[in-house]
Amino acid sequence: MNRDEAKTILLLYRPGTADAGDPEIARALELARQDPELTRWLAEHCARQEALRAGFRQITAPAGLKEQIISEQAAQERTISWRQSAVLVAAAIVAALVVLAPLWFQHRGNEDTFAIYRSRMAGVALRGYIMDLATNNPAQVRAYLAQNHAPVDYVLPTPLGKTAVTGCAIEDWQGAKVSMICFRTGRPLPPGEQSDLWLFVIDRSTVKNAPPMGSRQFVQVNKLMTVTWTQGDTLYVLGMEGDEQTLQQYL
Amino acid sequence: MAEGIDFESLVASYYEPLYQFAYSLARDEADACDLTQETFCIWAAKGHQLRDATKVKTWLFTTLHREFLGARRRQTRFPHIELEFAAAELPVVPPPTAHRFDAGQALEALARLDEIYQAPVALFYLQDCSYNEIAEILDVPLGTVKSRLTRGLGRLHQLLTDTTTGAQPQPPNL
Numbered sequence: 001m002n003r004d005e006a007k008t009i010l011l012l013y014r015p016g017t018a019d020a021g022d023p024e025i026a027r028a029l030e031l032a033r034q035d036p037e038l039t040r041w042l043a044e045h046c047a048r049q050e051a052l053r054a055g056f057r058q059i060t061a062p063a064g065l066k067e068q069i070i071s072e073q074a075a076q077e078r079t080i081s082w083r084q085s086a087v088l089v090a091a092a093i094v095a096a097l098v099v100l101a102p103l104w105f106q107h108r109g110n111e112d113t114f115a116i117y118r119s120r121m122a123g124v125a126l127r128g129y130i131m132d133l134a135t136n137n138p139a140q141v142r143a144y145l146a147q148n149h150a151p152v153d154y155v156l157p158t159p160l161g162k163t164a165v166t167g168c169a170i171e172d173w174q175g176a177k178v179s180m181i182c183f184r185t186g187r188p189l190p191p192g193e194q195s196d197l198w199l200f201v202i203d204r205s206t207v208k209n210a211p212p213m214g215s216r217q218f219v220q221v222n223k224l225m226t227v228t229w230t231q232g233d234t235l236y237v238l239g240m241e242g243d244e245q246t247l248q249q250y251l
Numbered sequence: 252m253a254e255g256i257d258f259e260s261l262v263a264s265y266y267e268p269l270y271q272f273a274y275s276l277a278r279d280e281a282d283a284c285d286l287t288q289e290t291f292c293i294w295a296a297k298g299h300q301l302r303d304a305t306k307v308k309t310w311l312f313t314t315l316h317r318e319f320l321g322a323r324r325r326q327t328r329f330p331h332i333e334l335e336f337a338a339a340e341l342p343v344v345p346p347p348t349a350h351r352f353d354a355g356q357a358l359e360a361l362a363r364l365d366e367i368y369q370a371p372v373a374l375f376y377l378q379d380c381s382y383n384e385i386a387e388i389l390d391v392p393l394g395t396v397k398s399r400l401t402r403g404l405g406r407l408h409q410l411l412t413d414t415t416t417g418a419q420p421q422p423p424n425l
Contacts, residue, residue: 012382052357052411059354065288066266069262069287070259072288072292
């Protein structure tokens with residue numbers, strides 16, 4: 001290593017740092033100790049390096065920068081925390097909906113299925129229908145229903161069995177046939193009407209959540225008072241305009 | 252892992268040297284503040300990914316340097332120019348002696364260096380970073396760092412000598 005090479009190497013030397021531990025610099029320093037000219041050059045170089053380091057280190061951060069960085073970050077964390085909380089709450093709601101929705105709809109579905117069936121049949125009676133068979137002969141009604149594969153093995157309560165039949169129709173409930181038997185109670189009828197009491201008979205298994213055996217449910221559906229019961233595999237809905245007490249007379 | 256490092260302690264330890272580095276690169280107080288703050292924001296978001304807690308200093312300086320380069324690229328595409336109307340009214344500062352430089356002189360000389368020498372020279376003087384650290388921060392090989400430092404320091408010294416003696420600056424000798 002000659003003097004010029006040593007100077008080039010020592011250009012990177014910073015006194016008071018770990019630079020002296022660099023093998024190349026260490027060799028150049030050793031050479032500088034033995035070479036008076038290089039010694040002088042090194043002294044000047046070290047003084048210049050110190051002056052430059054001091055000059056650069058006069059750069060000072062503005063007052064309050066540290067506090068600003070910390071407070072900005074704290075605000076950011078609060079925002080993120082709020083957002084995370086909102087996201088977590090939203091996620092929890094969605095998760096709850098996902099879990100509960102099928103149960104809810106299943107529950108609603110079970111309730112609604114029977115309620116809708118009853119409401120639909122009441123609507124048929126109230127809003128008009130065309131009798132498939134107009135007859136006052138109960139046997140003909142059964143024969144017609146049997147011929148058309150509608151429920152026919154229904155059992156009428158004794159009072160209802162004594163009520164005059166006016167005919168029948170076959171309705172549809174989700175692909176299943178419903179036997180509609182029409183009666184006339186003897187009360188005055190509105191013009192054009194032939195019946196004022198209707199019985200709907202369907203296979204119980206086709207209506208979810210049908211009332212259990214041994215109970216009768218009286219429910220008002222619009223203008224129609226209805227009573228529902230189950231006997232064997234058959235579900236019955238009987239309806240007429242009036243009150244529960246009036247309807248009770250036919251059971 | 253760096254997860255256990257307290258944010259406030261980290262800021263207290265490094266905001267000043269990071270600001271100095273940022274200012275030496277950007278030479279604008281507001282930009283330097285932004286760079287410093289952005290560096291700590293990035294640390295808050297991604298610092299936990301740093302596996303070796305002893306690399307925090309290097310990580311911070313690397314991040315700041317990258318942010319500076321990114322900002323400069325954006326500024327090149329969309330230049331922001333400020334008119335310094337007051338420049339002519341500033342007092343004339345007498346030339347310093349050869350071994351006394353203030354920050355303004357040092358930064359002015361630094362600014363006149365080719366860009367590839369500025370960051371290594373700034374890290375060299377400001378932070379007492381080792382050559383390996385500088386290489387890691389700037390993501391260049393150690394040999395390149397030494398080469399750039401040698402040329403950059405030589406040119407810096409030349410510029411400062413010309414300034415203090417009143418000589419015309421020489422073109423860079425690369």
